[in-house]
Amino acid sequence: MGFDYPGRVRRLQVSMADRGVDMTLLSVGADLPYFTGYEAMQTERLTVFVVRAEGEPVLFVPELEAPRVKPGEFEVRTWGETDDPVSLASGICGSPSTVAVGDHMWSTFLISFQKEWPHASWLVASELTGGLRMIKDAKEIELLREAAHGVDRVMARIPKEVRFAGRTEREVSRQLIEMTVEEGHDVAEFAIVASGPNGASPHHEPGDREIQDGDLVVCDFGGRWGGYYSDSTRTFSIGEPSAEQVEVHEIVRAANDAGREAVAPGVLCLEIDRAARKVIEEAGYGEFFIHRTGHGIGLEVHEHPYMVEGNHQPIEPGMSFSLEPGIYLPGRFGVRIEDIVACSVAGLDELNQAERGLKLVG
Ligand code: ZN
Ligand code: ZN
Numbered sequence: 001m002g003f004d005y006p007g008r009v010r011r012l013q014v015s016m017a018d019r020g021v022d023m024t025l026l027s028v029g030a031d032l033p034y035f036t037g038y039e040a041m042q043t044e045r046l047t048v049f050v051v052r053a054e055g056e057p058v059l060f061v062p063e064l065e066a067p068r069v070k071p072g073e074f075e076v077r078t079w080g081e082t083d084d085p086v087s088l089a090s091g092i093c094g095s096p097s098t099v100a101v102g103d104h105m106w107s108t109f110l111i112s113f114q115k116e117w118p119h120a121s122w123l124v125a126s127e128l129t130g131g132l133r134m135i136k137d138a139k140e141i142e143l144l145r146e147a148a149h150g151v152d153r154v155m156a157r158i159p160k161e162v163r164f165a166g167r168t169e170r171e172v173s174r175q176l177i178e179m180t181v182e183e184g185h186d187v188a189e190f191a192i193v194a195s196g197p198n199g200a201s202p203h204h205e206p207g208d209r210e211i212q213d214g215d216l217v218v219c220d221f222g223g224r225w226g227g228y229y230s231d232s233t234r235t236f237s238i239g240e241p242s243a244e245q246v247e248v249h250e251i252v253r254a255a256n257d258a259g260r261e262a263v264a265p266g267v268l269c270l271e272i273d274r275a276a277r278k279v280i281e282e283a284g285y286g287e288f289f290i291h292r293t294g295h296g297i298g299l300e301v302h303e304h305p306y307m308v309e310g311n312h313q314p315i316e317p318g319m320s321f322s323l324e325p326g327i328y329l330p331g332r333f334g335v336r337i338e339d340i341v342a343c344s345v346a347g348l349d350e351l352n353q354a355e356r357g358l359k360l361v362g
């Protein structure tokens with residue numbers, strides 16, 4: 001069941017050695033659970049995992065949070081309310097010349113560490129951890145697959161169980177959140193419901209707009225399953241769609257297909273973006289596809305690698321990411337179709353299986 005945390009720490013130490021990094025300090029954010037299984041609380045009390053070039057890593061936690069830490073292959077040291085955690089943690093570090101710091105460490109702690117080592121140079125830990133976390137092992141892929149299937153089951157239930165017309169976006173969003181948990185997620189993290197003209201805003205915050213007949217409604221939701229995210233989008237039609245709505249949906253669907261067809265080991269991330277974007281551009285809607293084609297997914301909903309122009313990262317077996325082309329017509333409507341896929345040695349591995357056709361709902 002467990003992950004190989006010591007193996008992950010060893011791989012981090014190898015990439016630290018490659019980059020001449022003496023010390024990595026991880027606090028809140030997904031790197032810490034990736035290497036320890038422990039997720040730090042977002043508080044003013046410092047939690048920091050200290051990984052030195054060699055030797056056992058040490059997790060410093062506030063005394064009152066120590067009961068949350070499951071014993072692992074690392075030393076745990078607690079600090080009390082009158083201790084100075086920065087000087088305790090830096091006390092085991094010597095005087096490092098290059099320090100990697102978790103991307104989400106609060107600046108209040110970072111600045112304190114920087115005062116301890118005024119001559120050190122600094123980099124964000126994702127320069128080391130991004131490449132490790134990008135390649136999922138079989139167990140991680142299975143958790144992503146279970147999460148994706150949980151969302152697929154919600155998508156399948158929507159036409160029968162979710163009434164849209166006459167309800168607000170917020171009400172529908174709440175129902176999607178409940179269903180995401182019912183279908184096995186530990187927690188539902190988000191449920192974008194963007195109706196009619198709001199669909200033209202890709203990250204619309206569900207609000208008080210009452211959904212009407214003739215709307216397209218973009219539903220983009222997901223949660224966490226054993227720590228790993230789902231994230232999927234379907235666009236629904238309230239009653240009969242117009243010819244234009246059907247056409248735009250068909251184009252986005254073809255773009256989603258083109259993205260999936262492009263997935264293979266060795267293909268560059270930018271080529272996947274281009275494959276999907278070309279379909280939308282050739283249909284004349286290029287200026288209305290206003291975001292990248294996809295993002296990596298794992299312990300974070302958005303992580304490396306990004307399917308975006310300019311990213312020359314080759315796709316490798318073990319990578320998992322979204323494909324989510326969309327067309328957004330300001331003041332009118334939007335369409336997005338989003339699936340999570342993985343790349344295996346054989347090529348495309350479709351984690352989401354839900355149908356992609358335009359579904360009519362009431
Ligand atoms: Zn998004
Ligand atoms: Zn999404």
Ligand code: ZN
Nearest residue numbers: 231322324338
């Ligand atoms: Zn996404």
